[in-house]
Amino acid sequence: MSAHVGTRHTLVAERPTGTEPRPYRFPEVRRVTVAGGEVVGAHLPGHRLAWAKSVMESGALHEPVGLDGLARITCSLLDEGSLDRDADAFGLAVEALGAQWRIACGWETQEVGVDLPADRLTAGLDLVAEAIRRPAFTDADVERFLADHVRSLKTAWAQPGTRAQLAFRQALFGPGHRLGGVLGGTPDTAAALTADAIRAFHADRMTAPGTLAVVGDLDTIDLEALGTIAFTGATGTGRPAELAEFTGAPSTRQAIVVDRPGAVQSVLRIGHTAAPRSTPDLIAVELCAEVLGGSFGSRLNHLLREVKGYTYGAHASFGHGRRSGSFTMSAAVHTEVTAAAVVDTIAEIRRMHSDGVTADELAATRAHALGSMPINLQTPGGIGGRLIEAIVHGLPDDHVTREYAEIGSTDRAAVSRAAATHLRPDELAVVVEGDASRVVPDLEAAGFEVVRSEV
Amino acid sequence: MPSTSAHFPWALHRTRLANGLRVVVCPDTTVPLAAVNLWYDVGSRHEVEGKHGFAHLFEHLMFEGSAHVDKGGHFAAVEGCGGDGINASTNPDRTNYYQTVPSGRLDLALWLEADRMGSLALTQETLDNQREVVKNERRQRYDNVPYGTWSEEMTALAYPAGHPYATSTIGSMEELDSAELADFTAFHETYYAPDNAVLTVVGDVDPERVVALAERYFGGIAPRGSFPQPSPDPLPARFGAGRHVTVYRDVPTPRLFLCHRAPRFGTPDGPASTVLAAVVGRGRGSRLYRELVTARNLAQSTGAFLSAWGYLNHESVLMGSCAPSEGTDPGELLDAYVAVCDRVADEGVTEAELDRVRAMLAGDWLRELSTAGGRADAIGRFTTRFGDAESIRDHLDHLLAVTTDDVRRVAREILHADNRIVLEFLPEAAEAGAGIDTDEPEAAA
Structure with a gap:
């Protein structure tokens, strides 16, 4: 690599390693x-x-x-x-x-x-x-x-x-x-x-x-x-709501276009329903999502931002509700590259589904998930968010400490299996909010059947 | 021996390396972390004509590699060691770079920051890539969002052409397109030097060891000695004439933005102007909310009605905004807004109103300092502005000491009719039939 180093400077070439983080324990x-x-x-x-x-x-x-x-x-x-x-x-x-x-x-x-x-x-x-x-x-x-x-x-x-x-x-x-x-x-x-x-x-x-x-x-x-x-003054008992069957049946072959005439960027939402939080694969799913679209160096952000410059940032994550869930990729890309960004995104989801994660990706993601836990739980509000999670989902008091241990023990086979099970690359809802007059021809040329949404 | 105070109880250890790098360490053994923060005293105010947006684009390039770090390697190394809260930001005054790492990885974070302070691995490919990223940042934050350009348009009205604060940090598409590699190697060479930066480390660290590591990694970077500074003429305390500019845009409903010239952060009247803005325009209990939203139902409840921007180097502004409720004429809302401001200037504020604001500002300060990263950034700000980290200890005291007399005095100056610019956004559809707007008295000072 050619780097501009001021000739007057001396830099230390050897990268320091340091010591492993101490194990995290959630507060009593x-x-x-x-x-x-x-x-x-x-x-x-x-x-x-x-x-x-x-x-x-x-x-x-x-x-x-x-x-x-x-x-x-x-x-x-x-x-x-x-x-x-x-x-x-x-x-x-x-x-x-x-x-x-x-x-x-x-x-x-x-x-x-x-x-x-x-x-x-x-x-x-x-x-x-x-x-x-x-x-x-x-x-x-x-x-x-x-x-x-x-x-x-x-x-x-x-x-x-x-x-x-x-x-x-x-x-x-x-x-x-x-x-x-x-x-x-x-x-x-x-x-x-x-x-x-x-x-x-x-x-x-x-x-x-x-x-x-x-x-x-x-x-x-x-x-x-x-x-x-x-x-004091409370009466009655809280009870869960009724939940009807879901009726969506998206297909990756369709692109749902929401018109925004004159827009200089298109907003992408690509994804499908997902398992609720109670899935035994929770940690493996989360690690997979982190590699795909969570961290700055994730596959989607790396490709769409750092290689192609299509966007200021691309993300993908799972949301885990009590009885429902969703997988969502989101990004705002400039109008001219809309179809290309959609095609790249679907290809990355497909690649993760079929090939899973690499050993290096998992090692880095696991280290990040473990080390960043205390960083994100410094404030009462941060801790409180995890308490609420325990209340809403009926989790044990030490669920965060257990999660920490499980992240450390989840191996590559488990994460790749979660990718194969929990990503469904043929059942993606592909939604594009942008200037229809400019993005529809490109989406059709890329092979999508375009459906207009009137929301 | 470092002192302590009730509002900033932590110890501060201050050192200056031989090359001028200021190192501030704030130990806190309650967290297993180290927040590493660099404030460079360079921002968009240093940009020259035709090169606006370059300080910010340069900040992006600092993540694209240096002598011993690959493109994207900074993020990868910090995340891969268990770090988080990694980013950088550029504003008119400064550029900050920050991350929080497990305390055992402090060496790595310091090494990464030193490598990019002393070197830059720049190629046409990385410049072209990050130029596109920044153009998308501009689209996402300014061009594709209703009212997204308001602050850019307002600062152009509030500062004379050529003033360091007259342009937006993001820059224009044309200027970004014209950027060349040499612009950025020169920018690095000119401003990125140990004697133009403050390194702050907060967390479970030993101050002597931090200084030794700083010496090891940053000590070989030569100082530059001096840094070109913009030197605009001082501006009068007030604009000198009121101004009302109307623009027609692709927006769903009308909205008003208001700007008043105000003292910069750290000047004697700085705290009083911050308190004034909060009494008049911050929160449910503010004058503007109670009058415009609750009592008269003229304005929507969302958004800050008035806030102090607190620029560090030159005259600052108090910015306001409000949006009319359904069926309300923007002119009627503006009259009511101005009447609230006039009453504060004429009659002053009450002790109870000050107490509300004191409680809010004290709560803000606790929240800002409640994470290692937040505390590190605040220390960098105070060290850069005042030349001494210890200045942070009195910050809240200065705000709490503001009196009703102080508020009234600054209100008379800041909320004066000849110190107000109104920028009115109206939906494009309303333009049909509207003549060219001539309601534009004279240019701002």
């Missing part, structure tokens, strides 16, 4: 049952921040038919006024603690909580409980919030990728299935949401105790007292 987890609910705490001694979230069985799959987005809207309205104080006063109370209000809405569950300085945890949890147990949902607040929501969806739906995502999910799960929509709903479904529907959803789905997850210095935190705050 403590559980208490109180006031009809369970508190799950992770112990982070001496940390100056704390984090707490309530997990409820009230995800998008619980929404009545035709009211897509209701779960998220109801959750988002919780901090817009309670029976104790109005929306402005509630917002001020959260901010006066230096807290950040955190909500997350998934298909099966929702989470509401705070991330805040450790010495304000109890006061923060008082607010979480007030929001969940005593929301006001006044007509005026709901009306204002819904109008704002409809308006902001206009902006969201003008962003590249939003419609591609809907077309992709429709192709995977079927347009009539709730999983075939997007979590937050569409401008059309938003128009059907009402204050009555919001109050009813809360009454039906968000009054059970749920589970409280807490991360902080547990030697200074009274989990029982926090549980009492969180669960």
